[in-house]
Amino acid sequence: MAPKVVVLLSAGIxxxxxxxxxxxxxxxxxxxxxxxxxxxxxxxxxxxxxxGKLLTDIHPDMDFYTSDFSGAExxxxxxxxxxxxxxxxxxxxxxxxxxxxxxxxxxxxxTGESLGQVASQTLSNLVAEDDAVDITIHRPLIGLDxxxxxTVAREIGTFDISTRPSVCCMLTPDGPRVRSTVxxxxxxxxxxxxxxxxxxFIFQKVDG
Amino acid sequence: MYHVVEPxxxxxAYVAEPAEKVRIDMDRVKEWLESKDYRMKFTSExxxxxxxxxxxxxxxxxxxxxxxxxxxxxxxxDRLFGELAGMMEEREIS
Numbered sequence: 001m002a003p004k005v006v007v008l009l010s011a012g013i014x015x016x017x018x019x020x021x022x023x024x025x026x027x028x029x030x031x032x033x034x035x036x037x038x039x040x041x042x043x044x045x046x047x048x049x050x051x052g053k054l055l056t057d058i059h060p061d062m063d064f065y066t067s068d069f070s071g072a073e074x075x076x077x078x079x080x081x082x083x084x085x086x087x088x089x090x091x092x093x094x095x096x097x098x099x100x101x102x103x104x105x106x107x108x109x110x111t112g113e114s115l116g117q118v119a120s121q122t123l124s125n126l127v128a129e130d131d132a133v134d135i136t137i138h139r140p141l142i143g144l145d146x147x148x149x150x151t152v153a154r155e156i157g158t159f160d161i162s163t164r165p166s167v168c169c170m171l172t173p174d175g176p177r178v179r180s181t182v183x184x185x186x187x188x189x190x191x192x193x194x195x196x197x198x199x200x201f202i203f204q205k206v207d208g
Numbered sequence: 209m210y211h212v213v214e215p216x217x218x219x220x221a222y223v224a225e226p227a228e229k230v231r232i233d234m235d236r237v238k239e240w241l242e243s244k245d246y247r248m249k250f251t252s253e254x255x256x257x258x259x260x261x262x263x264x265x266x267x268x269x270x271x272x273x274x275x276x277x278x279x280x281x282x283x284x285x286d287r288l289f290g291e292l293a294g295m296m297e298e299r300e301i302s
Contacts, residue, residue, distance in 0.1 A: 038250060038257045039257070041278050165219040167218060170276060
């Protein structure tokens with residue numbers, strides 16, 4: 001039986017490639033898109049739905065789920081130091097993915113993150129993110145450079161969708177924290193109702 | 209106060225940034241938006257998201273003075289920028 005993994009899907013170039021590589025490697029992949037409207041917009045959601053449709057056409061065994069994530073974004077933006085917005089957001093996304101994984105019997109979660117592609121994707125930030133969940137996190141793109149990722153994205157047809165105009169996350173701070181520690185992100189999360197937010201994640205399966 | 213309005217990094221919106229470092233009184237921005245019947249979607253110290261009452265365009269207001277227009281229609285952006293830039297300047301703290 002193939003190992004199950006929940007892959008966090010976004011509108012970007014990387015995560016669809018991560019999902020594809022894991023499916024090609026024999027994983028049973030469930031995609032999870034976390035809807036952050038009003039901090040993105042309807043075009044972004046439509047774009048992700050197209051990505052999900054394309055990936056599930058390529059890999060018919062792949063499932064696609066969504067959940068509202070605006071509550072978590074609002075809680076972070078309303079209570080925490082804005083420089084930690086991105087890392088706290090990702091920790092909550094990991095928790096959502098783990099919750100879905102627990103519901104469907106997944107052994108791991110996965111992301112399209114790699115080192116150094118954006119300022120906040122540093123090793124110390126990844127370590128601080130990993131602390132949020134007690135489940136294995138796969139990052140199949142971790143050692144790839146952008147050109148290698150784009151080559152795969154073009155091959156599978158996701159590149160043209162991912163590069164359409166969309167709204168970048170409105171909450172990305174001007175100066176995101178690049179070297180977070182577990183201690184400081186936990187301190188920030190004390191200002192949030194993490195448990196309540198996780199309980200509030202409800203997953204809907206998207207039909208092909 | 210402002211740079212020229214330009215597309216955001218993902219090309220789906222426009223952004224106007226102040227030419228100099230400023231700080232905006234977000235409470236007064238919120239009051240003004242409510243008085244003009246903007247539909248408020250989210251308010252905090254770090255961002256206000258609101259919908260223009262006539263144009264149905266979602267906008268982001270930041271304490272740094274940044275304005276984000278969630279549309280690719282430059283004519284609409286120019287019109288809204290004309291309405292909002294002065295309001296933001298009047299709410300500068302420093």
